[in-house]
Amino acid sequence: MHKKLQLNGNFLFGLLLLAISVWAIANELREYNYHDILRAIASIPLQSLSWAIGFTAMGYFVMVGYDILGFAYIHRSLHWQKIALTNFISSSFSNTIGFALLTGSAIRYRFYSRWQVSKIAIAQIIAFVNFTFWLGMFTVAGLLFLIHPFVIPLQLHLPFTTVSPLGWIFLSLMGIYLIGSLVIHRPLIIRNHEFRLPSFQTSLMQIIISSLDWIFAASVLYSLLPINTAYNYLDFLGIYLLAMFAGVVSNVPGGLGVFETVILLMLSNKISAAAVLAAMLAYRGVYYFLPLLLATALLIFDEVKSSTQYIIKK
Known part of the structure; x- marks a missing residue:
């Protein structure tokens, strides 16, 4: 009985995720008219668009490292294909919809719990991933600023x-974190919760993976700007990080509006x-909309597969 309720609960949660994805896609199309997106992309050289798609693929590939490193941090193992599937779907949703602690975490819990990963382990991975996300921002932005x-x-x-x-x-925060991972070996107790700092080697890997994530994301938009732009990549990367920082802190889905405002001002x-607007429309389409579309298709396929298996077992 309990198992049947759990299966039904998972199925309903899957439908909820699908509804959220449809809402996110509709929201993208409402904010940026479908024809406007096509015209913006059509006005950009094919070579620039190809670079943007390539940088997007590399960025989402690098993001898989967040979860792989998270499993290594808690000394657990899971097949890399399962980790990659979970990370891609959760990253696509949280990047576009925002509220990563809700969207990405819910998807990770759904998939990892299916593969017998405990709730505590999943919570540790989620905390690790969300913390790692900021390390690259602080490192790259700190140096560039x-x-x-x-x-x-x-x-x-x-x-x-x-x-x-x-x-x-x-950079001061990053220095404190690295020194802490090097000299603090005992768990920290904060509000009755135990936190264990990663090893120094793991901390360095966190910084490298997260930094590459931010660098590839900025490269997508930079490649879509006019070829004869007056800004070199390093100058633009600093502007991009400031805009993303403002957008993420605002907690608006995908930084929508806040990110564009800062980029336009700069x-x-x-x-x-x-x-600039044409490049940002294409950027939204390539970096957010296309991965979300693919993630939604994968989610639908997974739901159909799970439902079929449930009917066969029943």
């Missing part, structure tokens, strides 16, 4: 006029606003 500082738009209402103070803050003085 100090090497290539630029003025922060007044519209963001930040307490700094340039990004240099943010660079010092980010680039429109050297690149036409129309060209």
Whole structure:
């Protein structure tokens, strides 16, 4: 009886995920008219679009490393294909819909629990993945904000006029984390919860994987900007990270609106606003919409497969 209820619960949860994916796709099409997306992509050279798709594929491939490293951190093993499937679907949903702690976590719980991973282990992996996501941001942004500082738009209402103070803050946090992973070997007790810092080697791998994730994501949009853009990649990467930081902190799905505003404010003085908007529309389509579409198809296939198996067993 309990097993039957669990199967029905999993099936209903799967339908809920499908409904969320349909909503996310409809929301993308409503915010950016379907024909506008096609026109924006059509105006971009095929070579630039190919680069963008390639960087997107590499970015989502790198993201699989989050979960693989998470399993290594808790000393558990699972076939890499199962990890890759779970990570891709959860990343596609959380990147587009936002609220990663809800969307991505729910999908990870659904799939990993099916493969006999305990609730505690899943919670540890989720915490590890979400924490790792920020390490690359702090590392890459910290370095760039100090090497290539630029003025922060007044519209963001930040307490700094340039990004240099943010660079010092980010790198200081990273330094504290690395030193802690090197010298602290006992678990930390915070509010009756036990936290164990990863080894120094694992911490370095977290930084490398997360940094590559951010670098590839920025490369997607940069490759879609006009070829003769006045910004080199490092300058643009700093602007992109500031825009993404503002978008993620806002918790708006996909940083929608916040991200575009910062990019436009920073680039429109050297690149036409129309060209920037076209690139961002194509970026949304390539980096968010296409992976979500593929993830939804995989989710539907998985639900059909699971339902078929359930009917056969019944």
